[in-house]
Amino acid sequence: MTFPRRLPPMLALSMTLILTLILGFAQDDRADAAGLNNQVNFARVIKPILARKCFACHGAETAESGLALHSAQTAFAKGDSGLPAIVQGKADSSELLRRISSEDELERMPPEGKPLSTEEINLIRQWIDEGAKWEKHWAFEPISRPALPEVQHTDWVRNDVDRFILSLLEASRLQPAKPASKKVLARRIYYDLIGLPPTPDELAEFLADHRPDAYERLVNKLLASPHYGERWARHWLDVVRYAESNSYERDSPKPNVWKYRDYVIQSLNDDKPYDQFVREQLAGDELDEVTDETMTATGYYRLGLWDDEPADPVQALADEMDELVSTTGQAFLGLTVGCARCHDHKIDPFPQADYYGFVAFMGDVTTYGTRADQLSNNQWSTAPTKIRARQDLLNNDLKSKEAVKLQLEQQAIKRMSGVLQRLTESDKREEVLRENLRAHLKANEEQEYDVTLQEITALNQEIEKLGHDHAVLALARTDSSPPATHIHVRGNPHVPGKDVVPHFPQILGGEEPEITPLGNRASVGRRRVLADWIASPENMLTSRVIANRVWQHHFGRGIVRSPNNFGQLGIPPTHPKLLDYLASYLTDHNWRLKSLHRLIVTSSAYRMSSEANPAGMAVDPDNNLFWRFDFRRLSAEEIRDSVLAVSGKLNRELYGPSIYPQLSQEVLATQSQPGLNWGDSTPEQQARRSVYIHVKRSLLMPLLTAFDLPDPDSSCEARFNTTQPAQAFAMLHSTFLHEQATDLAQRVQNEAGAEKNSQVTHALQLVLGREANQEEIQLGLDLITRLRNEHGQDANEALRYYCLALLNLNEFIYLD
Numbered sequence: 001m002t003f004p005r006r007l008p009p010m011l012a013l014s015m016t017l018i019l020t021l022i023l024g025f026a027q028d029d030r031a032d033a034a035g036l037n038n039q040v041n042f043a044r045v046i047k048p049i050l051a052r053k054c055f056a057c058h059g060a061e062t063a064e065s066g067l068a069l070h071s072a073q074t075a076f077a078k079g080d081s082g083l084p085a086i087v088q089g090k091a092d093s094s095e096l097l098r099r100i101s102s103e104d105e106l107e108r109m110p111p112e113g114k115p116l117s118t119e120e121i122n123l124i125r126q127w128i129d130e131g132a133k134w135e136k137h138w139a140f141e142p143i144s145r146p147a148l149p150e151v152q153h154t155d156w157v158r159n160d161v162d163r164f165i166l167s168l169l170e171a172s173r174l175q176p177a178k179p180a181s182k183k184v185l186a187r188r189i190y191y192d193l194i195g196l197p198p199t200p201d202e203l204a205e206f207l208a209d210h211r212p213d214a215y216e217r218l219v220n221k222l223l224a225s226p227h228y229g230e231r232w233a234r235h236w237l238d239v240v241r242y243a244e245s246n247s248y249e250r251d252s253p254k255p256n257v258w259k260y261r262d263y264v265i266q267s268l269n270d271d272k273p274y275d276q277f278v279r280e281q282l283a284g285d286e287l288d289e290v291t292d293e294t295m296t297a298t299g300y301y302r303l304g305l306w307d308d309e310p311a312d313p314v315q316a317l318a319d320e321m322d323e324l325v326s327t328t329g330q331a332f333l334g335l336t337v338g339c340a341r342c343h344d345h346k347i348d349p350f351p352q353a354d355y356y357g358f359v360a361f362m363g364d365v366t367t368y369g370t371r372a373d374q375l376s377n378n379q380w381s382t383a384p385t386k387i388r389a390r391q392d393l394l395n396n397d398l399k400s401k402e403a404v405k406l407q408l409e410q411q412a413i414k415r416m417s418g419v420l421q422r423l424t425e426s427d428k429r430e431e432v433l434r435e436n437l438r439a440h441l442k443a444n445e446e447q448e449y450d451v452t453l454q455e456i457t458a459l460n461q462e463i464e465k466l467g468h469d470h471a472v473l474a475l476a477r478t479d480s481s482p483p484a485t486h487i488h489v490r491g492n493p494h495v496p497g498k499d500v501v502p503h504f505p506q507i508l509g510g511e512e513p514e515i516t517p518l519g520n521r522a523s524v525g526r527r528r529v530l531a532d533w534i535a536s537p538e539n540m541l542t543s544r545v546i547a548n549r550v551w552q553h554h555f556g557r558g559i560v561r562s563p564n565n566f567g568q569l570g571i572p573p574t575h576p577k578l579l580d581y582l583a584s585y586l587t588d589h590n591w592r593l594k595s596l597h598r599l600i601v602t603s604s605a606y607r608m609s610s611e612a613n614p615a616g617m618a619v620d621p622d623n624n625l626f627w628r629f630d631f632r633r634l635s636a637e638e639i640r641d642s643v644l645a646v647s648g649k650l651n652r653e654l655y656g657p658s659i660y661p662q663l664s665q666e667v668l669a670t671q672s673q674p675g676l677n678w679g680d681s682t683p684e685q686q687a688r689r690s691v692y693i694h695v696k697r698s699l700l701m702p703l704l705t706a707f708d709l710p711d712p713d714s715s716c717e718a719r720f721n722t723t724q725p726a727q728a729f730a731m732l733h734s735t736f737l738h739e740q741a742t743d744l745a746q747r748v749q750n751e752a753g754a755e756k757n758s759q760v761t762h763a764l765q766l767v768l769g770r771e772a773n774q775e776e777i778q779l780g781l782d783l784i785t786r787l788r789n790e791h792g793q794d795a796n797e798a799l800r801y802y803c804l805a806l807l808n809l810n811e812f813i814y815l816d
Helices: 013-020 042-053 097-102 117-129 160-171 183-196 200-207 214-223 226-239 258-269 274-282 292-302 313-333 354-360 385-416 419-423 429-436 443-470 526-534 542-555 576-588 593-599 614-619 636-647 704-708 725-733 733-750 756-768 774-789 795-807
Strands: 485-488 494-498
Touching: 042 354, 042 725, 117 258, 160 494, 160 576, 160 593, 183 200, 183 214, 183 226, 183 593, 183 636, 200 704, 214 258, 214 292, 226 258, 226 542, 258 526, 274 292, 274 313, 274 526, 313 542, 354 485, 354 526, 385 429, 385 443, 419 429, 429 725, 542 576, 542 593, 576 593, 636 704, 636 733, 704 725, 725 733, 756 774, 756 795, 774 795
Parallel strands: none
Antiparallel strands: 485 494
């Protein structure tokens, strides 16, 4: 075993790189190819500096010395000193520049923390001398339809994406990396689109296809695969904080919530237009045509945390609404709306009243614990009356049988000793009955008891199946007369302020929409209006945000590296014109994501290798300009699914109730009640893809968390990509990996025969997806020999350990 020929990217960036990001990548701002001039851009360069260094003392909430720099009106005014902080066109006459560049520590601003760097001071000087133009933040400008940039090396351009990438590379005198090999490209596109490695036969078929459009054909094949939805659903589930339990001490399961997960998978497989996808989740119960599918989509409102026994119910309800508003703002709009819960947003032009305007849109949303809403009768089914009648009949029968069971138990208890009788009145009842019941039942009673138990089991199974087939966790109960929404003074729901009506944020229009009640339905129609506004092609954020997410999951990071925050503390786009082009392309193609995927992955930019070159590393070491493809580690789910795939045990069954992989007693013991509500799936079901694993907030699967599975308590915009010891321990010592290594060894023996050279060769091909060279084969044979001769392993065990070693190779879990 050897170390990788290239280490994975480090999380910690140098200060130089951080500054590059904060300043919005100055080369991009100065590049004519990006459609920008040589002047310093306020929104993308200057305001982030002011936000980090100045707003804490001179912002929307605090204006020390009478100076507030968060708006043009206040920034250009005179402070308490009588001197203007900023004199447009005259940096040397501006008090701001004098104070930030002063060498006197008593005068220099900021008074605490690290002072501004020379580069930051020079940028502010240049901006003031150029007139201190106060441009609107880029994300709050309407989406442009940018002209295609002119480029010199047109032979590299496969589609319009390449023009935007190449224009900035040429402006920076950089060359794109050479194309990736056909094998590397195949593995890349398989993982990106379906999250699984190509099988040896699939790879061989592609490599043997010499048609000019062979790659494009492969892309279309993978986009049509049902496994595409499984892969891309996981990205969306991260964003909407999908989990299947409530958290808090009991962490009880959310019944039928897995149907929301299946809804997402199916929607993506069907290439449902994204604007429709948005409307169904936010207002699926208010659409013109309400169906089982649109109601399932409203399970979005039930994904969050829920305290079933809150100490302060008023506070708990406010927290529920905050989670909904915050998640909606981040997921669909890329805005940190939740920052305005307690006060006006300190950075973005988002006052507290706008936050509660969002809350008012959702005023009819009932708390998750509303009776009959946790397990909703599907009143939108084709035969709702018959289903409800059957449910009522089964529940009545169940109560009747449970009464018979209780009566028989009580008859037996009367015949027990006084000590045992008293114990049955405590928490020892079940234990006493288990050990003593049958000894105190008459023969005919015992027979009746057994029959009753069988009938109870059958009734429970039928009720559960009916629930699976005909019930969804949805927003089935809403408040037809929602109370007035008040601003919570300092975020305290016990201190209501002035009333607020549903209205859109000021920065995005601010108008108060006309809301028409939806006839005789319980809903008041507010969320329908909100959903239509978010899903409108005129909304300047929605298409940008989802286009950026698609790019992010193909290239490892977005054009905007803060996908949930397009505000002024978010990281500016490296390629703003390209982002607008992709957003426009999406809406022009009826919001269909597969069209956007196809455009991106067929570009030359996507097909580049990850090979570095000295010029690129010197000018752009963080690859902001996309001069090469970024090397990446597989995600947690990709690793587990790949292990199952190469061992031959992967169950590719689609959809259905969640699965429960086997967990150790030590892991189960981390719960307040060890093992509570963790099921016992069959081995075949446990081998299904990771997207189907039951997501219990208090009991996440250790193998997945070791590889950076996100905390489902809040929206995850981008996963960490760490390299740490727990990963090696999980891959080398976990029961799961040892079981899969055994299965892989058995597969190798079955397919390659008993000859060791053939076994090693075939094992390498299965795990690495390529032909092995002679040196690698010899290393494998040497390891097997050492395991047998020096460690006393028999032939089967030696092969098993060799397979385990292969599953730990970096080439297996990293994509080139």
